[in-house]
Amino acid sequence: IRQTPMFTILGLIFVAGAIFFSSLIVLGLRYTWIMIVAHLFEASAYFSAAYGLLRYMFHDRYLTKDELFAAGAVFTLLAWGFAFLYSICQLWVPYSFSDPDLKAYQPWLDLLFLSFSVQSATGLSDVMPVSPVARMLAIIQMFVGVMYLALIVSRLIALQYISHLPKQTHIQHKHRKPEE
Structure with a gap:
């Protein structure tokens, strides 16, 4: 993640903001706007880290264990980042999610479970997005989840293929001119 100084600085700003605003909440300042800002910084920190790891995975030319762990x-x-976005959504629009108990605000664990259920396309959650904003977030996460899996599977297969190319063929591909 630390390969690019700009993204390291940006990520540290997100983490510092998350720590600062979360500390305000722990100290008893439970204003809605503080909770929204805290969750926004937390989601940004998770998405920033995910982007950094994606850049790292696409920078390598050979498949190693760290690409598998990074995947x-x-x-x-991504799932944790979207869970924080769901939390922002329910703070902004109460009753954004329905469940058997019909609570205005879902517990964090339920939002995290919803996020993993939506992203993995298992559909196991009993919490459902009902407000338009919550449904749009779920649609975006579904798209991101499916595209991420397609992208990563194709990338890992390509890296595995490259590692099994015969040495001579690999060298020829490496030194080939762009117009060939």
């Missing part, structure tokens, strides 16, 4: 880590970071 799982990015999936998890």
